[in-house]
Amino acid sequence: MSDVFFVGCGPGDPDLITIKAKKLIQKADVVVYSGSLIPEPIIKLCKKGKLYDAAKLVREEIFDLLYKNAKKDKLVVRLHDGDPAIYGAIREQIDNLEKKGIKSTVVPGVTSFLASAAALGTQLTLPGVTQTMIITRAEARTKVPKREQISELAKHQATLIFYLSVHLLNKISKEAIEGGYKKTTPVAVVYRASRKDQKIIIGNLSDIAGKVKAEKITMTAIVIIGDVIKPKSYEYSKLYDKTFTHGFRKAKTK
Ligand SMILES: C[S@@+](CC[C@H](N)C(=O)[O-])C[C@H]1O[C@@H](n2cnc3c(N)ncnc32)[C@H](O)[C@@H]1O
Incomplete structure:
Protein backbone atom coordinates (compact mmCIF):
# COMPACT_ATOMS: atom_id res chain seq x y z
CA MET A 1 0.00 0.00 0.00
CA SER A 2 1.31 3.40 -0.96
CA ASP A 3 1.11 6.65 1.07
CA VAL A 4 -1.41 9.26 -0.04
CA PHE A 5 0.26 12.61 -0.78
CA PHE A 6 -1.57 15.79 0.29
CA VAL A 7 0.19 18.39 -1.82
CA GLY A 8 0.02 22.18 -1.84
CA CYS A 9 0.57 23.80 -5.24
CA GLY A 10 0.73 27.47 -4.28
CA PRO A 11 -1.52 30.49 -4.78
CA GLY A 12 -1.99 30.38 -8.54
CA ASP A 13 1.18 31.45 -10.34
CA PRO A 14 2.34 28.09 -11.76
CA ASP A 15 5.97 29.08 -11.07
CA LEU A 16 5.22 29.21 -7.35
CA ILE A 17 4.81 25.43 -7.12
CA THR A 18 7.59 23.55 -5.27
CA ILE A 19 9.85 21.15 -7.17
CA LYS A 20 8.62 18.35 -4.92
CA ALA A 21 4.97 19.06 -5.72
CA LYS A 22 5.69 19.25 -9.44
CA LYS A 23 7.52 15.90 -9.47
CA LEU A 24 4.70 14.22 -7.56
CA ILE A 25 2.01 15.52 -9.94
CA GLN A 26 4.08 14.42 -12.95
CA LYS A 27 4.53 10.90 -11.56
CA ALA A 28 1.03 10.49 -10.07
CA ASP A 29 -1.36 7.73 -11.18
CA VAL A 30 -4.32 9.58 -9.64
CA VAL A 31 -4.72 13.29 -8.89
CA VAL A 32 -7.75 14.57 -6.99
CA TYR A 33 -7.55 18.35 -7.28
CA SER A 34 -9.44 21.31 -5.82
CA GLY A 35 -10.93 22.40 -9.12
CA SER A 36 -12.15 25.84 -8.13
CA LEU A 37 -8.70 27.29 -7.44
CA ILE A 38 -6.01 25.26 -9.20
CA PRO A 39 -4.90 26.77 -12.52
CA GLU A 40 -4.83 24.84 -15.80
CA PRO A 41 -1.00 24.81 -16.26
CA ILE A 42 -0.63 22.97 -12.94
CA ILE A 43 -3.33 20.42 -13.79
CA LYS A 44 -1.58 19.87 -17.15
CA LEU A 45 1.57 18.75 -15.31
CA CYS A 46 -0.34 15.52 -14.73
CA LYS A 47 0.52 13.68 -17.95
CA LYS A 48 -0.23 10.05 -17.21
CA GLY A 49 -2.54 10.14 -14.20
CA LYS A 50 -6.32 10.10 -13.94
CA LEU A 51 -7.75 13.45 -12.88
CA TYR A 52 -10.72 14.02 -10.57
CA ASP A 53 -12.13 17.44 -9.68
CA ALA A 54 -12.81 17.44 -5.92
CA ALA A 55 -15.12 20.45 -6.29
CA LYS A 56 -17.73 18.07 -7.74
CA LEU A 57 -17.30 15.39 -5.06
CA VAL A 58 -18.31 14.90 -1.41
CA ARG A 59 -16.00 13.75 1.39
CA GLU A 60 -16.87 10.04 1.04
CA GLU A 61 -16.30 10.06 -2.73
CA ILE A 62 -12.92 11.73 -2.31
CA PHE A 63 -12.01 9.25 0.43
CA ASP A 64 -12.94 6.30 -1.80
CA LEU A 65 -10.72 7.56 -4.60
CA LEU A 66 -7.78 8.09 -2.26
CA TYR A 67 -8.24 4.83 -0.38
CA LYS A 68 -9.00 2.42 -3.23
CA ASN A 69 -6.13 3.67 -5.38
CA ALA A 70 -3.58 3.75 -2.54
CA LYS A 71 -4.60 0.19 -1.68
CA LYS A 72 -3.77 -0.83 -5.26
CA ASP A 73 -0.33 0.74 -4.72
CA LYS A 74 -1.04 3.64 -7.06
CA LEU A 75 0.70 6.99 -6.52
CA VAL A 76 -2.20 9.13 -5.28
CA VAL A 77 -2.00 12.93 -4.98
CA ARG A 78 -4.69 15.01 -3.31
CA LEU A 79 -3.83 18.42 -4.73
CA HIS A 80 -4.71 21.58 -2.82
CA ASP A 81 -4.35 25.24 -3.69
CA GLY A 82 -1.95 27.20 -1.47
CA ASP A 83 -0.88 25.12 1.50
CA PRO A 84 -2.96 22.07 2.47
CA ALA A 85 -2.78 22.90 6.18
CA ILE A 86 -4.71 26.17 5.80
CA TYR A 87 -8.47 25.68 5.42
CA GLY A 88 -7.67 22.53 3.46
CA ALA A 89 -9.88 19.92 5.23
CA ILE A 90 -7.04 17.38 5.15
CA ARG A 91 -7.14 16.17 8.75
CA GLU A 92 -10.44 14.30 8.34
CA GLN A 93 -9.08 12.45 5.29
CA ILE A 94 -5.71 11.70 6.94
CA ASP A 95 -7.45 10.27 10.03
CA ASN A 96 -9.87 8.13 8.00
CA LEU A 97 -7.04 6.80 5.83
CA GLU A 98 -5.01 6.01 8.97
CA LYS A 99 -7.97 3.98 10.34
CA LYS A 100 -7.73 1.82 7.20
CA GLY A 101 -3.95 1.45 7.57
CA ILE A 102 -2.93 4.02 4.94
CA LYS A 103 -0.30 6.61 5.78
CA SER A 104 -0.28 10.16 4.47
CA THR A 105 2.50 12.56 3.58
CA VAL A 106 1.88 16.32 3.47
CA VAL A 107 3.85 18.50 1.04
CA PRO A 108 3.61 22.21 1.89
CA GLY A 109 2.88 24.98 -0.59
CA VAL A 110 2.98 28.79 -0.70
CA THR A 111 -0.20 29.92 1.00
CA LYS A 230 1.01 51.71 5.88
CA PRO A 231 3.17 52.25 8.97
CA LYS A 232 3.55 55.86 10.15
CA SER A 233 6.88 54.75 11.62
CA TYR A 234 8.70 51.57 12.54
CA GLU A 235 12.04 50.54 14.01
CA TYR A 236 14.95 49.01 12.14
CA SER A 237 15.71 45.36 12.93
CA LYS A 238 18.12 44.57 15.77
CA LEU A 239 19.63 41.69 13.81
CA TYR A 240 21.39 43.88 11.24
CA ASP A 241 22.22 46.73 13.61
CA LYS A 242 25.96 47.43 13.70
CA THR A 243 25.90 47.61 17.52
CA PHE A 244 24.28 44.18 17.81
CA THR A 245 26.37 41.05 18.38
CA HIS A 246 24.91 37.62 17.69
CA GLY A 247 26.03 34.02 17.16
CA PHE A 248 27.30 34.63 13.60
CA ARG A 249 28.72 38.18 13.80
CA LYS A 250 30.25 40.57 16.31
CA ALA A 251 29.13 44.23 16.56
CA LYS A 252 30.83 46.49 13.95
CA THR A 253 30.88 49.82 15.75
CA LYS A 254 34.20 51.22 14.48
C1 LIG B 1 -10.51 27.11 1.12
S1 LIG B 1 -9.38 28.41 1.36
C2 LIG B 1 -7.92 27.61 0.84
C3 LIG B 1 -6.66 28.33 1.24
C4 LIG B 1 -5.42 27.67 0.69
N1 LIG B 1 -5.24 26.37 1.27
C5 LIG B 1 -4.17 28.53 0.92
O1 LIG B 1 -3.26 28.09 1.62
O2 LIG B 1 -4.11 29.62 0.36
C6 LIG B 1 -9.78 29.50 0.05
C7 LIG B 1 -9.48 30.94 0.40
O3 LIG B 1 -8.09 31.17 0.24
C8 LIG B 1 -7.88 32.48 -0.21
N2 LIG B 1 -7.19 32.41 -1.51
C9 LIG B 1 -6.88 31.32 -2.23
N3 LIG B 1 -6.12 31.65 -3.31
C10 LIG B 1 -5.97 32.99 -3.25
C11 LIG B 1 -5.26 33.93 -4.04
N4 LIG B 1 -4.54 33.56 -5.12
N5 LIG B 1 -5.29 35.23 -3.68
C12 LIG B 1 -5.98 35.64 -2.59
N6 LIG B 1 -6.66 34.78 -1.79
C13 LIG B 1 -6.64 33.49 -2.12
C14 LIG B 1 -9.23 33.16 -0.29
O4 LIG B 1 -9.46 33.82 0.95
C15 LIG B 1 -10.14 31.99 -0.46
O5 LIG B 1 -11.44 32.30 -0.01
Whole structure:
Protein backbone atom coordinates (compact mmCIF):
# COMPACT_ATOMS: atom_id res chain seq x y z
CA MET A 1 0.00 0.00 0.00
CA SER A 2 1.31 3.40 -0.96
CA ASP A 3 1.11 6.65 1.07
CA VAL A 4 -1.41 9.26 -0.04
CA PHE A 5 0.26 12.61 -0.78
CA PHE A 6 -1.57 15.79 0.29
CA VAL A 7 0.19 18.39 -1.82
CA GLY A 8 0.02 22.18 -1.84
CA CYS A 9 0.57 23.80 -5.24
CA GLY A 10 0.73 27.47 -4.28
CA PRO A 11 -1.52 30.49 -4.78
CA GLY A 12 -1.99 30.38 -8.54
CA ASP A 13 1.18 31.45 -10.34
CA PRO A 14 2.34 28.09 -11.76
CA ASP A 15 5.97 29.08 -11.07
CA LEU A 16 5.22 29.21 -7.35
CA ILE A 17 4.81 25.43 -7.12
CA THR A 18 7.59 23.55 -5.27
CA ILE A 19 9.85 21.15 -7.17
CA LYS A 20 8.62 18.35 -4.92
CA ALA A 21 4.97 19.06 -5.72
CA LYS A 22 5.69 19.25 -9.44
CA LYS A 23 7.52 15.90 -9.47
CA LEU A 24 4.70 14.22 -7.56
CA ILE A 25 2.01 15.52 -9.94
CA GLN A 26 4.08 14.42 -12.95
CA LYS A 27 4.53 10.90 -11.56
CA ALA A 28 1.03 10.49 -10.07
CA ASP A 29 -1.36 7.73 -11.18
CA VAL A 30 -4.32 9.58 -9.64
CA VAL A 31 -4.72 13.29 -8.89
CA VAL A 32 -7.75 14.57 -6.99
CA TYR A 33 -7.55 18.35 -7.28
CA SER A 34 -9.44 21.31 -5.82
CA GLY A 35 -10.93 22.40 -9.12
CA SER A 36 -12.15 25.84 -8.13
CA LEU A 37 -8.70 27.29 -7.44
CA ILE A 38 -6.01 25.26 -9.20
CA PRO A 39 -4.90 26.77 -12.52
CA GLU A 40 -4.83 24.84 -15.80
CA PRO A 41 -1.00 24.81 -16.26
CA ILE A 42 -0.63 22.97 -12.94
CA ILE A 43 -3.33 20.42 -13.79
CA LYS A 44 -1.58 19.87 -17.15
CA LEU A 45 1.57 18.75 -15.31
CA CYS A 46 -0.34 15.52 -14.73
CA LYS A 47 0.52 13.68 -17.95
CA LYS A 48 -0.23 10.05 -17.21
CA GLY A 49 -2.54 10.14 -14.20
CA LYS A 50 -6.32 10.10 -13.94
CA LEU A 51 -7.75 13.45 -12.88
CA TYR A 52 -10.72 14.02 -10.57
CA ASP A 53 -12.13 17.44 -9.68
CA ALA A 54 -12.81 17.44 -5.92
CA ALA A 55 -15.12 20.45 -6.29
CA LYS A 56 -17.73 18.07 -7.74
CA LEU A 57 -17.30 15.39 -5.06
CA VAL A 58 -18.31 14.90 -1.41
CA ARG A 59 -16.00 13.75 1.39
CA GLU A 60 -16.87 10.04 1.04
CA GLU A 61 -16.30 10.06 -2.73
CA ILE A 62 -12.92 11.73 -2.31
CA PHE A 63 -12.01 9.25 0.43
CA ASP A 64 -12.94 6.30 -1.80
CA LEU A 65 -10.72 7.56 -4.60
CA LEU A 66 -7.78 8.09 -2.26
CA TYR A 67 -8.24 4.83 -0.38
CA LYS A 68 -9.00 2.42 -3.23
CA ASN A 69 -6.13 3.67 -5.38
CA ALA A 70 -3.58 3.75 -2.54
CA LYS A 71 -4.60 0.19 -1.68
CA LYS A 72 -3.77 -0.83 -5.26
CA ASP A 73 -0.33 0.74 -4.72
CA LYS A 74 -1.04 3.64 -7.06
CA LEU A 75 0.70 6.99 -6.52
CA VAL A 76 -2.20 9.13 -5.28
CA VAL A 77 -2.00 12.93 -4.98
CA ARG A 78 -4.69 15.01 -3.31
CA LEU A 79 -3.83 18.42 -4.73
CA HIS A 80 -4.71 21.58 -2.82
CA ASP A 81 -4.35 25.24 -3.69
CA GLY A 82 -1.95 27.20 -1.47
CA ASP A 83 -0.88 25.12 1.50
CA PRO A 84 -2.96 22.07 2.47
CA ALA A 85 -2.78 22.90 6.18
CA ILE A 86 -4.71 26.17 5.80
CA TYR A 87 -8.47 25.68 5.42
CA GLY A 88 -7.67 22.53 3.46
CA ALA A 89 -9.88 19.92 5.23
CA ILE A 90 -7.04 17.38 5.15
CA ARG A 91 -7.14 16.17 8.75
CA GLU A 92 -10.44 14.30 8.34
CA GLN A 93 -9.08 12.45 5.29
CA ILE A 94 -5.71 11.70 6.94
CA ASP A 95 -7.45 10.27 10.03
CA ASN A 96 -9.87 8.13 8.00
CA LEU A 97 -7.04 6.80 5.83
CA GLU A 98 -5.01 6.01 8.97
CA LYS A 99 -7.97 3.98 10.34
CA LYS A 100 -7.73 1.82 7.20
CA GLY A 101 -3.95 1.45 7.57
CA ILE A 102 -2.93 4.02 4.94
CA LYS A 103 -0.30 6.61 5.78
CA SER A 104 -0.28 10.16 4.47
CA THR A 105 2.50 12.56 3.58
CA VAL A 106 1.88 16.32 3.47
CA VAL A 107 3.85 18.50 1.04
CA PRO A 108 3.61 22.21 1.89
CA GLY A 109 2.88 24.98 -0.59
CA VAL A 110 2.98 28.79 -0.70
CA THR A 111 -0.20 29.92 1.00
CA SER A 112 -2.21 32.84 -0.36
CA PHE A 113 -1.60 35.20 2.57
CA LEU A 114 2.13 35.03 1.86
CA ALA A 115 1.53 35.56 -1.84
CA SER A 116 -0.59 38.58 -0.80
CA ALA A 117 2.22 39.99 1.36
CA ALA A 118 4.56 39.54 -1.60
CA ALA A 119 2.09 41.34 -3.87
CA LEU A 120 2.03 44.21 -1.39
CA GLY A 121 5.84 44.17 -1.31
CA THR A 122 5.82 44.38 2.43
CA GLN A 123 6.47 42.71 5.73
CA LEU A 124 3.68 41.51 8.01
CA THR A 125 5.68 41.92 11.21
CA LEU A 126 7.58 45.15 11.86
CA PRO A 127 9.64 46.07 14.92
CA GLY A 128 7.90 48.88 16.81
CA VAL A 129 4.53 48.03 15.18
CA THR A 130 3.70 44.36 15.79
CA GLN A 131 5.46 41.04 16.12
CA THR A 132 2.30 38.98 15.74
CA MET A 133 0.03 37.79 12.95
CA ILE A 134 -3.41 36.33 13.55
CA ILE A 135 -4.86 34.21 10.76
CA THR A 136 -8.59 33.68 10.87
CA ARG A 137 -11.90 33.80 9.01
CA ALA A 138 -15.16 35.62 9.67
CA GLU A 139 -18.09 33.53 10.80
CA ALA A 140 -20.68 32.56 8.21
CA ARG A 141 -21.92 29.00 7.68
CA THR A 142 -18.80 27.64 9.40
CA LYS A 143 -18.88 28.55 13.09
CA VAL A 144 -15.90 30.29 14.68
CA PRO A 145 -15.38 29.72 18.44
CA LYS A 146 -16.73 32.60 20.59
CA ARG A 147 -13.32 33.36 22.06
CA GLU A 148 -12.10 33.99 18.48
CA GLN A 149 -14.69 36.68 17.68
CA ILE A 150 -13.16 39.44 15.58
CA SER A 151 -13.65 41.95 18.41
CA GLU A 152 -11.64 39.65 20.72
CA LEU A 153 -8.80 39.12 18.24
CA ALA A 154 -8.75 42.86 17.54
CA LYS A 155 -7.73 43.54 21.14
CA HIS A 156 -4.20 42.39 20.26
CA GLN A 157 -3.79 45.10 17.59
CA ALA A 158 -1.68 42.60 15.66
CA THR A 159 -1.70 42.04 11.90
CA LEU A 160 -5.09 40.42 11.36
CA ILE A 161 -5.42 38.22 8.27
CA PHE A 162 -8.70 36.85 6.90
CA TYR A 163 -9.23 33.96 4.52
CA LEU A 164 -12.65 33.13 3.04
CA SER A 165 -14.19 36.38 4.25
CA VAL A 166 -13.89 39.19 1.71
CA HIS A 167 -17.68 39.14 1.17
CA LEU A 168 -18.09 39.93 4.90
CA LEU A 169 -15.97 43.08 4.98
CA ASN A 170 -18.71 45.26 6.51
CA LYS A 171 -19.00 42.90 9.48
CA ILE A 172 -15.20 42.51 9.76
CA SER A 173 -14.62 46.29 9.79
CA LYS A 174 -17.40 46.95 12.32
CA GLU A 175 -16.19 44.27 14.74
CA ALA A 176 -12.51 45.20 14.32
CA ILE A 177 -13.38 48.79 15.31
CA GLU A 178 -15.49 47.56 18.25
CA GLY A 179 -12.47 45.51 19.35
CA GLY A 180 -10.15 48.51 19.43
CA TYR A 181 -8.63 49.21 16.01
CA LYS A 182 -8.90 52.86 14.97
CA LYS A 183 -11.24 53.62 12.05
CA THR A 184 -8.15 54.83 10.20
CA THR A 185 -6.30 51.50 10.55
CA PRO A 186 -5.06 50.53 7.09
CA VAL A 187 -6.52 47.50 5.31
CA ALA A 188 -5.26 45.72 2.20
CA VAL A 189 -7.34 43.35 0.11
CA VAL A 190 -5.45 41.21 -2.36
CA TYR A 191 -7.63 39.50 -4.97
CA ARG A 192 -6.18 36.45 -6.79
CA ALA A 193 -2.67 37.07 -5.46
CA SER A 194 0.13 36.01 -7.85
CA ARG A 195 -2.28 35.50 -10.77
CA LYS A 196 -2.39 37.54 -13.97
CA ASP A 197 -5.65 39.21 -12.90
CA GLN A 198 -4.39 40.06 -9.38
CA LYS A 199 -5.87 43.24 -7.86
CA ILE A 200 -4.77 45.17 -4.79
CA ILE A 201 -7.15 47.47 -2.95
CA ILE A 202 -5.87 49.62 -0.12
CA GLY A 203 -8.09 51.53 2.28
CA ASN A 204 -8.88 51.77 5.95
CA LEU A 205 -11.48 50.23 8.23
CA SER A 206 -14.01 52.95 7.35
CA ASP A 207 -13.82 52.77 3.59
CA ILE A 208 -12.46 49.36 2.54
CA ALA A 209 -15.85 47.61 2.28
CA GLY A 210 -17.11 50.25 -0.17
CA LYS A 211 -13.91 50.15 -2.25
CA VAL A 212 -14.03 46.37 -2.54
CA LYS A 213 -17.75 46.41 -3.39
CA ALA A 214 -17.03 48.92 -6.17
CA GLU A 215 -14.51 46.43 -7.62
CA LYS A 216 -17.16 43.66 -7.37
CA ILE A 217 -14.79 41.39 -5.45
CA THR A 218 -16.65 38.73 -3.48
CA MET A 219 -14.22 35.79 -3.36
CA THR A 220 -10.60 34.57 -3.73
CA ALA A 221 -9.12 37.42 -1.74
CA ILE A 222 -7.10 37.89 1.42
CA VAL A 223 -7.90 40.74 3.81
CA ILE A 224 -5.05 42.13 5.91
CA ILE A 225 -5.75 44.66 8.66
CA GLY A 226 -3.02 46.47 10.54
CA ASP A 227 -0.57 49.33 10.69
CA VAL A 228 2.06 47.21 8.89
CA ILE A 229 0.18 47.98 5.66
CA LYS A 230 1.01 51.71 5.88
CA PRO A 231 3.17 52.25 8.97
CA LYS A 232 3.55 55.86 10.15
CA SER A 233 6.88 54.75 11.62
CA TYR A 234 8.70 51.57 12.54
CA GLU A 235 12.04 50.54 14.01
CA TYR A 236 14.95 49.01 12.14
CA SER A 237 15.71 45.36 12.93
CA LYS A 238 18.12 44.57 15.77
CA LEU A 239 19.63 41.69 13.81
CA TYR A 240 21.39 43.88 11.24
CA ASP A 241 22.22 46.73 13.61
CA LYS A 242 25.96 47.43 13.70
CA THR A 243 25.90 47.61 17.52
CA PHE A 244 24.28 44.18 17.81
CA THR A 245 26.37 41.05 18.38
CA HIS A 246 24.91 37.62 17.69
CA GLY A 247 26.03 34.02 17.16
CA PHE A 248 27.30 34.63 13.60
CA ARG A 249 28.72 38.18 13.80
CA LYS A 250 30.25 40.57 16.31
CA ALA A 251 29.13 44.23 16.56
CA LYS A 252 30.83 46.49 13.95
CA THR A 253 30.88 49.82 15.75
CA LYS A 254 34.20 51.22 14.48
C1 LIG B 1 -10.51 27.11 1.12
S1 LIG B 1 -9.38 28.41 1.36
C2 LIG B 1 -7.92 27.61 0.84
C3 LIG B 1 -6.66 28.33 1.24
C4 LIG B 1 -5.42 27.67 0.69
N1 LIG B 1 -5.24 26.37 1.27
C5 LIG B 1 -4.17 28.53 0.92
O1 LIG B 1 -3.26 28.09 1.62
O2 LIG B 1 -4.11 29.62 0.36
C6 LIG B 1 -9.78 29.50 0.05
C7 LIG B 1 -9.48 30.94 0.40
O3 LIG B 1 -8.09 31.17 0.24
C8 LIG B 1 -7.88 32.48 -0.21
N2 LIG B 1 -7.19 32.41 -1.51
C9 LIG B 1 -6.88 31.32 -2.23
N3 LIG B 1 -6.12 31.65 -3.31
C10 LIG B 1 -5.97 32.99 -3.25
C11 LIG B 1 -5.26 33.93 -4.04
N4 LIG B 1 -4.54 33.56 -5.12
N5 LIG B 1 -5.29 35.23 -3.68
C12 LIG B 1 -5.98 35.64 -2.59
N6 LIG B 1 -6.66 34.78 -1.79
C13 LIG B 1 -6.64 33.49 -2.12
C14 LIG B 1 -9.23 33.16 -0.29
O4 LIG B 1 -9.46 33.82 0.95
C15 LIG B 1 -10.14 31.99 -0.46
O5 LIG B 1 -11.44 32.30 -0.01
